[in-house]
Every structure is written in structure tokens, then in C-alpha cells.
Amino acid sequence: MKWTKMLIQTLRDDPQDAEIDSHKLLVRASLVKKLSGGLYTFLPLGLRTFRKVENIIREELDRAGALEVVMPILQPAELWKQSGRWEAMGPNMFKLRDRAEKPYALGPTAEEEVTDLVKSIVSSYRQLPVTVYQFQWKFRDEIRPRFGLMRSKEFMMKDAYSFDVSMEAADASYKAMYDAYVRIFARCGLKAYPVEADTGDIGGKFSHEFHVLADAGEDGIAFCPCCGYAANLEKAERKVAAVAGDPCPAYEEVHTPNAKTIDQVSAFMGVPGSAFVKSLIYSADGEPVMVCVPGDRDVNEVKLKHFLEAGKLELADYEMVLAASGANAGSVGPVKPAKAGLRIVADMSLKGATGRIVGANKDDYHLKNVDMARDTTIAEADYADLVIAQAGDICPRCGKPMDLKRGIEVGHVFKLGTKYTDAFKAVYKNDQLQESVMVMGCYGIGVSRTVQAVIEQSHDRDGIIWPAGVAPFQVVIDLLDPADESVAKVALELESALESAGVDVLVDDRADRPGVKFKDADLIGFPVRVVVGAKGLANGGVEVKRRDQDKSHMKIVPVAEAVAAIKALLA
RNA sequence: CGGAGCGUAGCGCAGUCUGGUAGCGCGUUUGGUUCGGGACCAAAAGGCCGAGGGUUCAAAUCCCUCCGCUCCGACCA
Incomplete structure (x- = not known):
């Protein structure tokens, strides 16, 4: 071609x-x-x-x-x-x-x-x-x-x-x-x-x-x-080590005006996000469920959906949050929510946790010194792995930290x-x-x-580097002197020889300067480039080079050996 | 769906604030000189300035409406 x-x-x-x-x-x-x-x-x-x-x-x-x-x-x-x-x-x-x-x-x-x-x-x-x-x-x-x-x-x-x-x-x-x-x-x-x-x-x-x-x-x-x-x-999944929660005093209310997000309350109280319990109200097939996770973690809705065996799961709307909690989003917590019998589930890393800060179910208030076991009604079986894994979380198979x-x-x-x-x-x-x-x-x-x-996996500054199996053409022949009949003849003969050998090849027969052809060959990324020019022929043959190697690997091979040399580079 | 940015020649962009003959680079065409890592000179072609409406003597430019493209977000308390 x-x-x-x-x-x-x-x-x-x-x-x-x-x-x-x-x-x-x-x-x-x-x-x-x-x-x-x-x-x-x-x-x-x-x-x-x-x-x-x-x-x-x-x-x-x-x-x-x-x-x-x-x-x-x-x-x-x-x-x-x-x-x-x-x-x-x-x-x-x-x-x-x-x-x-x-x-x-x-x-x-x-x-x-x-x-x-x-x-x-x-x-x-x-x-x-x-x-x-x-x-x-x-x-x-x-x-x-x-x-x-x-x-x-x-x-x-x-x-x-x-x-x-x-x-x-x-x-x-x-x-x-x-x-x-x-x-x-x-x-x-x-x-x-x-x-x-x-x-x-x-x-x-x-x-x-x-x-x-x-x-x-x-x-x-x-x-x-x-x-x-x-x-x-x-x-x-992730493994979670058991929390050895130290006993803490009875919980008490803290006034947290205008602090809704964990970041805001954390800044207001001067306590790291991990000390909080983030509580969200979800609608699972239309029923409200409260989900508690550590303040610095995010709920994994896929895990949650499976755990609840819910068909349709979405964050509850404003009314449902208010009815379930008694407060608006931002002050929701697992201690005595407004709706009696509200199902509360929690991430397993909260099992046995003490001294946590949670929403008070009362606008602009939080509770501190909350002991999850003592102060909430979360059932033993409602602790599960419910958060999105992070780098450093423990591998469920071998117990070593994982990468992301x-x-x-x-x-x-x-x-x-x-x-x-x-x-x-x-x-x-x-x-x-x-x-x-x-x-x-x-x-x-x-x-x-x-x-x-x-x-995405195979390119450099100059362009694509196609693996030989999927390149648009396996070989590009840069014919540098298309007007010179003897040079063109070598290129065209090499083209048919390669095609007969089952190698697909594109001949760059444009009347452009060499630099243009080299740049385009690198950009498109043909696995093997063959340069056919008067200068190379005078030096003993055609020049062959793989796209993934630099100029120092360029070899001059006699025309008669070119097909074998190219096939070797493609293998 | 919410927010932001952008639509001007095939591609990348300037011009828009402050209205007054539509520009630049690449690419394309023709001629010439060049010729081994994106050459140079000369000439040329190519645009309904996203679309529609308005303001004005005059709109790429100001105002309104719509359309398209890109990015971020879509309820994490």
C-alpha cells in the first residue's frame, strides 16, 4: 500500500x-x-x-x-x-x-x-x-x-x-x-x-x-x-483489626452551629475526621436505613446494597432524613434517632469503638464520648464491611497492606x-x-x-508504539527519493517481497522531506521502519529500525537480506 | 440534570473588554530554490465569525434565546 x-x-x-x-x-x-x-x-x-x-x-x-x-x-x-x-x-x-x-x-x-x-x-x-x-x-x-x-x-x-x-x-x-x-x-x-x-x-x-x-x-x-x-x-474487601476501645465517660451534647460536614465539625472541634462516625440515611426499597462509617471513610454503596439485599438503594431525601433522624443532614447520628426501630448498620471497624463523635439527631448539635456498644442499638450482625477500600487497607487474603x-x-x-x-x-x-x-x-x-x-499503555513523546500484532501496518518503508527511479524500484520490490512474506507494509512515497516522514512514522508508530534512500543504498543497503528503539540501533542491511532482517525485528 | 469554560478557514489559535474593510501559524494549490529528523522564497485558494432574534448609521465584538463541544460535579451529611 x-x-x-x-x-x-x-x-x-x-x-x-x-x-x-x-x-x-x-x-x-x-x-x-x-x-x-x-x-x-x-x-x-x-x-x-x-x-x-x-x-x-x-x-x-x-x-x-x-x-x-x-x-x-x-x-x-x-x-x-x-x-x-x-x-x-x-x-x-x-x-x-x-x-x-x-x-x-x-x-x-x-x-x-x-x-x-x-x-x-x-x-x-x-x-x-x-x-x-x-x-x-x-x-x-x-x-x-x-x-x-x-x-x-x-x-x-x-x-x-x-x-x-x-x-x-x-x-x-x-x-x-x-x-x-x-x-x-x-x-x-x-x-x-x-x-x-x-x-x-x-x-x-x-x-x-x-x-x-x-x-x-x-x-x-x-x-x-x-x-x-x-x-x-x-x-x-478488607480485613479490620478488632478495636480495643478504652472505656469513656457518658456522652454529652456539643453545640456545633453551622457545621454540617465532617470537615467543618472536625475543624470546629479541633479533632481529626477519624474520631467521628459519619451517619447517612439511605432509602433501601423505600425503607429508611442508617449507615454509620468512620468519619474519614466513604460508604461503598455496592457493598451496602448487597449487605441489605436491597433492590433499589439511594440516599434518602430530605423528608426521610428528618423523619428517621429528627434532624437534618449534618446532625444525624446512631444514638436515639427519632424513628423507633430504625435499622442501623455500621462498618465493622466501628465495632467496639468508643469515644467517638456523632450527630445528635438535633440540628446544630453533636454528641461526644459515644461508645458504640453501650450507646447504640446496632445489632451484632449489622456490623459489616461497608466502606470503599483505601491504600494501606489490609488484604482479605494474606493480611498485608494493599495498594491502589x-x-x-x-x-x-x-x-x-x-x-x-x-x-x-x-x-x-x-x-x-x-x-x-x-x-x-x-x-x-x-x-x-x-x-x-x-x-495508552504503549506510547512515548513522539507517538504510538504499536505492538506488532495490532499495528495498522507492521512496517513502513520511508522512500526518501521517490523521484529517483532506481531508489523507488528498490522500495517497491521490497514492498512486494514483504507482502509475499506475509508482512503488511505501507510505503511512504510522498514527495516530502525526510524529516516529515520520520516524524509521521514515529507518530503513527509502525513497529518497524525501513529507510530506502540514495544515501543508504550507496552505503550498502536499506536501514531498518524498530520503533521502540532509538537511532543507535539502526542497521544497514543489504537489500537481498532486508526481508529476513525485518522479519527478525518483528518476531 | 447542576456548575464552569469554549464555539472565528481542514487543524491550532488571536481579534470580543473599548462596535468601524476578518487575521496569524500549520496544512492545501502553483512556480522556484532545497533535500537524512516537521526547509525557504514568491504567488494563490479557502470563513454566513455555531444558529436565530434584537440594539445601532454600522455587530465576530453589545443584549436575548437556542444549539453544539469540553471539563467538574450529581446529593458521602
């Missing part, structure tokens, strides 16, 4: 609307072009990488025995109503109607569709297990699209779904996908780590996310450097159980003609996001 025949528009300046390196480089290297917020066109170069990532995924899933299908993007609303997610997905889902007013969704995912599909084909245990997958554009009405392809309204996802006869059999399907994911990300040149995760809106039993570590990542991850425990902060990292979620595997197969009555018959519900798993990879994650 010749550069002058491609549609490439590299940019010297960073685009005005990009914040992170990978987003800037996607645009500057002419891989994508923005149409509108959260909507991108893949340009020829970007699409080549995109297809390579797709093919790696396809090969590994095929190898794992999965079957490719393509299901409609436009999904009838009735499917979503059957699973209850027409409501549950809320405004995250694009909804539309046809001319007959029949409602549809633009698929944000396809559990409903695939369950309906498999149910209609599979009726016997002999047909199981089966795993199907597709590459399909997904649509989500994101609150805030950002960072280019990282979080967009429309994105390419590989989604796979397994169906098994039992929980145990489903574990094997899960394991097969997990292993395939490890291979896929390795082949993409990515360091992706599996981390334990919450199952979120999709629901299910357990799951792992695959994360690429990057400061620009949107997710917090707790990492144990000692034993390798890794979990999304939404889920990350940030990650880009590129893949996710779920063991779903029977949530959807129950809803759709997806059953099979066993050899006794007895019917059972199939057990399901689902497995996603964000293809467009993975492309960007590779860039």
Missing part, C-alpha cells in the same frame, strides 16, 4: 478537545475522527488495527470452541420487559419506536436476545454446552461520554454467552473464556490483569474484570503486592447463573426427560476501547 493512496491526515497539534495521551494520539495519528460527542469514525489506519484486534479475539474464541453469530442491534422492547430491564436500565438505554409505534431499544448488550435465541434452538442436554459470540455495535446513552473511544455512545463490543446444564458445567465454560481472555490480551500486546468485580446491573454470581493499568483509567483497583489479590474498588491503582476495563467475564434463563424459561431436557433451567455466563470485550488501551 502507498501512503499517497491512503486517507491519512496526521496533525501536528493536539486536538483541542482531548485530555489524555491515547485520545490525542488516536486523533493526531489519523486513526479516528470525531463526528460528535461520543461518536467516532474509524479512518483506514484505525480500522486496520481495529480489525486485527477483532481477528485475534475471533481466533481465540473459535479455538475455545465458541460459535460466532450476529444478532440485531434493534431489539424489541418486549424482550427487555420480560427480563425486567426495560425499567432497570432506565435512561442508559436508547429507546425508539417504529411507524406503528412499536417500541424498540438499540441494544446496549444482548443477554435477552441471546437467551431467547438459544432457548428456541436448544431443547436437549445433548446440545449443551454451547457458547455463542458476536461482534456488534452497542449503544449506551452515557451520562458523560469521554476520552475518545474510552467511553462513547456507540462502541464495538465482542459479547459471548455460554449455556450449560449445571452450575459446575458453567464453571468450566467460564474458565475456558477466562483463559481465552488471557491469551487475547497477551496477543494484543497488552498487560491486562484479571480483577475480582461486582456484577452490577447485569446481575449474576461472580465475575472478573480484565484491566489495563493506566493513570487515565476510570476504575479504582485494590491490589495486593504480596499475594496478588486484585479487586475493583466497588467490590474490594487505576485501570481501564477492557474485558469482563460473568458467571450469571439463571437470572435470564429463568426469566425466559430457557430449559433443556435431561436423559430422563426432566426439564432444567440452563445456567448462563456472559463475557464481553470492548474492542474499540481495547484499541485505545493499547495506545
Whole structure:
């Protein structure tokens, strides 16, 4: 392929609307072009990488025995109503109607569709297990699209779904996908780590996310450097040492005018935030619940939701706070709240805590010298791990302190159980003609996001450094003297020789000066650069260099040996 | 949805406060000189100044409305 025949528009300046390196480089290297917020066109170069990532995924899933299908993007609303997610997905889902007013969704995912599909084909245990997958554009009405392809309204996802006869059999399907994911990300040149995760809106039993570590990542991850425990902060557990609370005198009121937040009261009283108990009123399925956590920690709503087994959990509104506590937000506390029998739950680090400061359930007042056991009615069983893990928290597995990292979620595997197969009555018959519900798993990879994650993880000041497996072209030939027929001939012959050897190559045949070509080659980041020029040929051949090595590694090789030398650099 | 910032040539920006012929750099086209890490000279093309309304003799500039983009936040007491 010749550069002058491609549609490439590299940019010297960073685009005005990009914040992170990978987003800037996607645009500057002419891989994508923005149409509108959260909507991108893949340009020829970007699409080549995109297809390579797709093919790696396809090969590994095929190898794992999965079957490719393509299901409609436009999904009838009735499917979503059957699973209850027409409501549950809320405004995250694009909804539309046809001319007959029949409602549809633009698929944000396809559990409903695939369950309906498999149910209609599979009726016997002999047909199981089966795993199907597709590459399909997904649509989500994101609150805030950002960072280019990282979080967009429309994105390419590989989604796979397994169906098994039992929980145990489903574990094997899960394991097969997990292993395939490890291979896929390795082949993409990515360091992706599996981390334990919450199952979120999709629901299910357990799951792992695959994360690429990057400061620009949107997710917090707790990492144990000692034993390798890794979990999304939404889920990350922690161990808490028992509190040896010294006895304290009876509690008493303190007037704290105009001090609402922990920071304000802490400053007012001259006591650190950790001495406080922060108390929040949540509405759990419409019922008020008070949640107490140390003043310097934040509630983990995901953990709380699981602990309370609540369907819908949100912070209580103003009226509910007043009715439950007797005071407004800012003065809420666990000692004698207004509502008799109000359920109070607390973080386990508060068990046995004494001498704490809490809201007095009376506006502008706090209580000091509170002994959680003596002064509150919190049940033994209502102490649980309810806060977001922090760096330094104790690993639940090995007892050593954990680190905090940030990650880009590129893949996710779920063991779903029977949530959807129950809803759709997806059953099979066993050899006794007895019917059972199939057990399901689902497995996603964000293809467009993975492309960007590779860039985020592999670039330098000059541009992208593509891993050879996913580069738009593996080799760029910088033809420095395109007007010189004898030099051009060498470049073109090398191009066909490389193509015959299965190496894809782009010849920069522009009439520009060398510096322009070198800069663009570095920006786009072809793994190997070959310079063909009159000067080099006079010195004995063509010059080859890997993108990830500097000029000192450049080698002059005779034209006849060039293909072998280039293949060696790509290996 | 709340807050902030920004919309001027393909891209990056100045001009807006203080109204008076729409500019700069990169890119593009043509000619010439150059030619191994983003060359130089000359000439040229390219803009409904986000859209609509208002004020004014006159609006990119002042006022109003809307639209789009980016960032922060979305109830942690």
C-alpha cells in the first residue's frame, strides 16, 4: 500500500478537545475522527488495527470452541420487559419506536436476545454446552461520554454467552473464556490483569474484570503486592483489626452551629475526621436505613446494597432524613434517632469503638464520648464491611497492606447463573426427560476501547508504539527519493517481497522531506521502519529500525537480506 | 440534570473588554530554490465569525434565546 493512496491526515497539534495521551494520539495519528460527542469514525489506519484486534479475539474464541453469530442491534422492547430491564436500565438505554409505534431499544448488550435465541434452538442436554459470540455495535446513552473511544455512545463490543446444564458445567465454560481472555490480551500486546468485580446491573454470581493499568483509567483497583489479590474498588474487601476501645465517660451534647460536614465539625472541634462516625440515611426499597462509617471513610454503596439485599438503594431525601433522624443532614447520628426501630448498620471497624463523635439527631448539635456498644442499638450482625477500600487497607487474603491503582476495563467475564434463563424459561431436557433451567455466563470485550488501551499503555513523546500484532501496518518503508527511479524500484520490490512474506507494509512515497516522514512514522508508530534512500543504498543497503528503539540501533542491511532482517525485528 | 469554560478557514489559535474593510501559524494549490529528523522564497485558494432574534448609521465584538463541544460535579451529611 502507498501512503499517497491512503486517507491519512496526521496533525501536528493536539486536538483541542482531548485530555489524555491515547485520545490525542488516536486523533493526531489519523486513526479516528470525531463526528460528535461520543461518536467516532474509524479512518483506514484505525480500522486496520481495529480489525486485527477483532481477528485475534475471533481466533481465540473459535479455538475455545465458541460459535460466532450476529444478532440485531434493534431489539424489541418486549424482550427487555420480560427480563425486567426495560425499567432497570432506565435512561442508559436508547429507546425508539417504529411507524406503528412499536417500541424498540438499540441494544446496549444482548443477554435477552441471546437467551431467547438459544432457548428456541436448544431443547436437549445433548446440545449443551454451547457458547455463542458476536461482534456488534452497542449503544449506551452515557451520562458523560469521554476520552475518545474510552467511553462513547456507540462502541464495538465482542459479547459471548455460554449455556450449560449445571452450575459446575458453567464453571468450566467460564474458565475456558477466562483463559481465552488471557491469551487475547497477551496477543494484543497488552498487560491486562484479571480483577475480582461486582456484577452490577447485569446481575449474576461472580465475575472478573480484565484491566489495563493506566493513570487515565476510570476504575479504582485494590491490589495486593504480596499475594496478588486484585479487586475493583466497588467490590474490594478488607480485613479490620478488632478495636480495643478504652472505656469513656457518658456522652454529652456539643453545640456545633453551622457545621454540617465532617470537615467543618472536625475543624470546629479541633479533632481529626477519624474520631467521628459519619451517619447517612439511605432509602433501601423505600425503607429508611442508617449507615454509620468512620468519619474519614466513604460508604461503598455496592457493598451496602448487597449487605441489605436491597433492590433499589439511594440516599434518602430530605423528608426521610428528618423523619428517621429528627434532624437534618449534618446532625444525624446512631444514638436515639427519632424513628423507633430504625435499622442501623455500621462498618465493622466501628465495632467496639468508643469515644467517638456523632450527630445528635438535633440540628446544630453533636454528641461526644459515644461508645458504640453501650450507646447504640446496632445489632451484632449489622456490623459489616461497608466502606470503599483505601491504600494501606489490609488484604482479605494474606493480611498485608494493599495498594491502589487505576485501570481501564477492557474485558469482563460473568458467571450469571439463571437470572435470564429463568426469566425466559430457557430449559433443556435431561436423559430422563426432566426439564432444567440452563445456567448462563456472559463475557464481553470492548474492542474499540481495547484499541485505545493499547495506545495508552504503549506510547512515548513522539507517538504510538504499536505492538506488532495490532499495528495498522507492521512496517513502513520511508522512500526518501521517490523521484529517483532506481531508489523507488528498490522500495517497491521490497514492498512486494514483504507482502509475499506475509508482512503488511505501507510505503511512504510522498514527495516530502525526510524529516516529515520520520516524524509521521514515529507518530503513527509502525513497529518497524525501513529507510530506502540514495544515501543508504550507496552505503550498502536499506536501514531498518524498530520503533521502540532509538537511532543507535539502526542497521544497514543489504537489500537481498532486508526481508529476513525485518522479519527478525518483528518476531 | 447542576456548575464552569469554549464555539472565528481542514487543524491550532488571536481579534470580543473599548462596535468601524476578518487575521496569524500549520496544512492545501502553483512556480522556484532545497533535500537524512516537521526547509525557504514568491504567488494563490479557502470563513454566513455555531444558529436565530434584537440594539445601532454600522455587530465576530453589545443584549436575548437556542444549539453544539469540553471539563467538574450529581446529593458521602
